[in-house]
Amino acid sequence: MADVQEVDVLIVGTGPSGSSMALHLIQQNPAWARRIVMVDKAVHPREKLCGGGITHMGLNILAQLGLALEPQSFDVREVRLLYEDKSYSFHGNPVFCIIRRSEFDHWLLQKAESLGVTVRQGEGVTNVTPHEDYVEVVTEKAVFHARVVVAADGSRSFVRRRLKWDDDSRVARLIEVLTPEDGRAQPEFRDGVAIFDFTPMTTHHLQGYYWDFPSYVQGQPMMNRGVFDSRARPERPKADLPQTLRDEMAERERNLDDFEIKGHPIRWWSKDGRFAIPRVILVGDAAGADPLMGEGISFALGYGDVGARAIVDAFARGDFSFATYRERVLANPLFRQLETRTKLARFAYMLRYPWLFRLGWQVARLVVRFTRWRNPDYVPTIPPAVTLEVTGIQYSVVSDQ
Numbered sequence: 001m002a003d004v005q006e007v008d009v010l011i012v013g014t015g016p017s018g019s020s021m022a023l024h025l026i027q028q029n030p031a032w033a034r035r036i037v038m039v040d041k042a043v044h045p046r047e048k049l050c051g052g053g054i055t056h057m058g059l060n061i062l063a064q065l066g067l068a069l070e071p072q073s074f075d076v077r078e079v080r081l082l083y084e085d086k087s088y089s090f091h092g093n094p095v096f097c098i099i100r101r102s103e104f105d106h107w108l109l110q111k112a113e114s115l116g117v118t119v120r121q122g123e124g125v126t127n128v129t130p131h132e133d134y135v136e137v138v139t140e141k142a143v144f145h146a147r148v149v150v151a152a153d154g155s156r157s158f159v160r161r162r163l164k165w166d167d168d169s170r171v172a173r174l175i176e177v178l179t180p181e182d183g184r185a186q187p188e189f190r191d192g193v194a195i196f197d198f199t200p201m202t203t204h205h206l207q208g209y210y211w212d213f214p215s216y217v218q219g220q221p222m223m224n225r226g227v228f229d230s231r232a233r234p235e236r237p238k239a240d241l242p243q244t245l246r247d248e249m250a251e252r253e254r255n256l257d258d259f260e261i262k263g264h265p266i267r268w269w270s271k272d273g274r275f276a277i278p279r280v281i282l283v284g285d286a287a288g289a290d291p292l293m294g295e296g297i298s299f300a301l302g303y304g305d306v307g308a309r310a311i312v313d314a315f316a317r318g319d320f321s322f323a324t325y326r327e328r329v330l331a332n333p334l335f336r337q338l339e340t341r342t343k344l345a346r347f348a349y350m351l352r353y354p355w356l357f358r359l360g361w362q363v364a365r366l367v368v369r370f371t372r373w374r375n376p377d378y379v380p381t382i383p384p385a386v387t388l389e390v391t392g393i394q395y396s397v398v399s400d401q
């Protein structure tokens with residue numbers, strides 16, 4: 001057996017939730033950097049199936065860490081929601097940004113690494129065994145005894161499976177394709193319009209929507225097109241996702257057969273879920289994300305904040321039960337919003353009563369007219385400069401060490 005390496009915090013997974021956890025711990029105290037090891041089976045920049053939309057909630061968490069978005073991004077100035085022949089829009093400057101996950105995740109991880117965190121890539125975790133005083137984590141190359149393990153390993157979390165996590169969490173289904181486009185000749189690119197089309201709820205029994213996200217891949221304009229099926233009502237029959245995507249693309253004069261379909265689940269958030277066991281906490285998709293719209297990046301970043309406070313507290317008190325981690329998550333405003341979205345998903349995707357959905361649609365359309373989202377100049381993000389000073393001092397202390 002390989003030599004055992006002792007570590008205070010072992011983070012499994014280097015997506016946004018894993019990196020955010022490391023960065024938030026360092027924000028609490030720069031000395032944490034040397035106490036963290038991050039492992040990932042992939043090597044960055046790695047592909048991650050995702051629309052890449054980051055809302056102001058995620059951008060504001062980055063800003064509070066003193067980070068301005070550096071990877072190339074596409075500003076969405078209008079989010080247009082369609083249902084049958086009706087539509088309404090959210091406006092903003094921007095409403096949200098679209099990034100490529102391979103670039104974004106790599107960038108965020110490099111931020112943690114540059115502050116002194118040990119990052120081990122291309123090293124999958126193959127076993128996890130909790131003990132009273134430590135958790136043994138076996139990877140393809142080493143054995144660790146960690147005082148705390150953070151499972152940031154996504155919707156199909158290996159850690160969850162290995163530890164036979166006993167809650168009945170569910171997953172949403174998503175498929176997507178990338179289609180080459182003309183770029184600024186098209187209104188979506190020229191005016192920055194992202195589309196969420198809920199019509200397949202009626203035409204294909206989908207519990208979700210079809211999306212068109214304009215983006216750039218290595219400088220080339222590409223439309224990210226996909227279908228989100230929340231399965232918020234698991235008792236209803238499953239929609240045929242490839243057929244839904246095919247029909248929606250045909251309406252936009254694209255043939256699905258010309259492109260490669262890729263799919264991946266998103267684990268739902270549930271307030272009744274189990275978020276921790278002694279010495280192990282879940283973050284990001286391993287813990288759960290949004291069943292209404294499929295938003296996960298902002299929540300992945302937010303778990304880093306709540307999780308880091310719980311870990312600092314555990315070490316301070318010498319109590320690694322994480323008995324209050326769930327309460328901490330539930331008390332956080334970001335996750336209170338996730339709870340609202342979970343309720344809304346169950347209501348909105350109540351297919352048996354489409355008239356109810358139409359009614360809700362009309363109400364939402366009216367409400368938006370009275371919010372700041374009607375204003376194309378509305379800036380929902382906070383500038384990183386506000387907090388850069390604070391965290392910047394902490395960071396420079398670390399890099400000087």
Ligand SMILES: Cc1cc2nc3c(=O)[nH]c(=O)nc-3n(C[C@H](O)[C@H](O)[C@H](O)COP(=O)(O)OP(=O)(O)OC[C@H]3O[C@@H](n4cnc5c(N)ncnc54)[C@H](O)[C@@H]3O)c2cc1C
Binds near residue numbers: 015018051266
């Ligand atoms: C098709 C699709 C479209 C989406 N679009 C959006 C969107 O537009 N906006 C949005 O906000 N959210 C979107 N999401 C959700 C978003 O992608 C996730 O919420 C987000 O990736 C969660 O981040 P994470 O860090 O928890 O996990 P991940 O980003 O999945 O990272 C998990 C990491 O763990 C590693 N790992 C897994 N197993 C092991 C192991 N055994 N050992 C070591 N490492 C391991 C993986 O290699 C990976 O790097 C979308 C999801 C899908 C599937």
